[in-house]
Amino acid sequence: MLVLGIETSTDVCSVGLATEQGACGKKDIRESRIHSEKILILIKELLISEKLGLNRLDGIAVSGGPGSFTGLRIGMSTAKGLCYSLSKALVVVNTFEAIALSVFASFPEIKRAIIIEDAKQGEFYKAIYENLNGSPIEILSTRVESNLNSMSYTEQDIIVTDKVDFLKTKIEKNISIVNIFEYCRGDVIAELGVSKLKKGELSSLNNAEPLYLKNFKIKDPVLKVS
Numbered sequence: 420m421l422v423l424g425i426e427t428s429t430d431v432c433s434v435g436l437a438t439e440q441g442a443c444g445k446k447d448i449r450e451s452r453i454h455s456e457k458i459l460i461l462i463k464e465l466l467i468s469e470k471l472g473l474n475r476l477d478g479i480a481v482s483g484g485p486g487s488f489t490g491l492r493i494g495m496s497t498a499k500g501l502c503y504s505l506s507k508a509l510v511v512v513n514t515f516e517a518i519a520l521s522v523f524a525s526f527p528e529i530k531r532a533i534i535i536e537d538a539k540q541g542e543f544y545k546a547i548y549e550n551l552n553g554s555p556i557e558i559l560s561t562r563v564e565s566n567l568n569s570m571s572y573t574e575q576d577i578i579v580t581d582k583v584d585f586l587k588t589k590i591e592k593n594i595s596i597v598n599i600f601e602y603c604r605g606d607v608i609a610e611l612g613v614s615k616l617k618k619g620e621l622s623s624l625n626n627a628e629p630l631y632l633k634n635f636k637i638k639d640p641v642l643k644v645s
Contacts, residue, residue, distance in 0.1 A: 420478075420617070421436060422479065423436055423612075424610070427491065429536075433603060433604055435607070436606065436609055458497050474505070479612070480511075480608050485632050495629050513630070516555050518602045522579055531576045534548070536580065545564050546562070567586075572590065572594050574592065579599050583598055
């Protein structure tokens with residue numbers, strides 16, 4: 420089984436491949452507002468580097484949010500377009516679950532990953548995952564919060580965020596705080612996609628939408644290929 424993973428929920432634009440044996444390739448770039456121009460180019464470069472064609476794919480997994488509103492739309496429309504044209508299965512993966520899986524692979528001794536992402540206007544997306552032998556178990560579902568002062572931490576936690584400097588001024592305990600961009604990986608999205616595909620947890624091409632926890636004006640992005 421071979422799955423292509425697409426991750427565009429932050430400034431990182433990442434694509435990756437995974438089989439039942441694990442991740443097997445990744446291409447990414449970190450730069451804001453370039454996802455629509457680069458996503459198809461990265462997919463092409465990845466497949467060429469792995470000597471694979473689109474016809475070899477069994478499915479396409481996409482990061483479904485939360486995250487950048489525009490980025491999520493670009494990733495979802497790319498995944499849907501490829502699935503329609505290739506008659507492939509679509510799988511939508513929770514962005515924070517994938518980030519937690521990536522973090523636990525890098526820090527196996529950590530007990531909990533607290534994921535906090537800027538949601539703008541003084542609000543944050545937040546979720547907490549427990550490390551169960553490397554697998555992320557959601558113990559606080561993704562939500563929007565404005566008050567981070569009420570959170571409790573232990574030294575066995577790790578905070579994963581795009582607001583590292585800000586949170587370092589807010590938290591007095593000796594807790595690891597790492598940059599979320601390091602853990603937004605297309606190959607991890609693909610790994611979770613393989614798992615969901617094996618379980619038959621497919622998403623409808625007609626109805627699949629990113630996880631929107633806030634109301635925004637929706638503008639469908641236009642993909643650009645140079």
